[in-house]
Amino acid sequence: MTVMNLSINNNIVGPIEVDPEIMMIEFLHEYLNLTGTKFGCGGGICHACVILVEDEQGMLKTERTCIHNALVFNGKKVHTIEGHATKDKYGEIIALHPVQESFSKHFSFQCGWCTSGFMNETIALIQRLKKDPIKKTDVETTIEAALGEHICRCTGYVKYYQSAKDLILSIKGLTK
Secondary structure, eight states, rough: OEEEEEEEEEEEEEEEOOOOTOOHHIIIIIIIIOOOSSSSSSSSSSSSSSEEEOOTOOOEEEEEESSBBBBTTTOOEEEEEGGGSOOTTTTTTEOOOOHHHHHHTOOOSSSSSHHHHHHHHHHHHHHHHHHHHGGGGGGGHHHHHHTOOOOOOOOOOOHHHHHHHHHHHHHHHSOO
């Protein structure tokens, strides 16, 4: 066993002993009961399992959990799908994240298996655009570049992409 410390959804986790061979997806599911991150292909191809990892400047980057050992995230600040909505002191959701609202409004999911991956990637994209806005004419290609590696077996791409496009165009300062 190896001792690990990290922050998940702004909560300190650890020190906690973990099997040094455990993948991050298994750690989230088995140790923390955070099951919103989905196991898809097991080879890092479908991106259903991505979570957000915060760098030293607070910028979010997606990382696949089915191909990364949990210890890769030791000392990191991680965000999963369970941490995006605003909750009251009792843990009840009082407000959805804007990406969650947009995905819901557009009914951007069918079975929902890939939704957490698309959601995390879109949240990271919007954060990048706040720092580095793009031309309105580049919105679709920017979304394709960000979400293009995600696989939806139900073929819900059009709704995910439209949801992201509508949200990006509605948030002041993301486009110029």
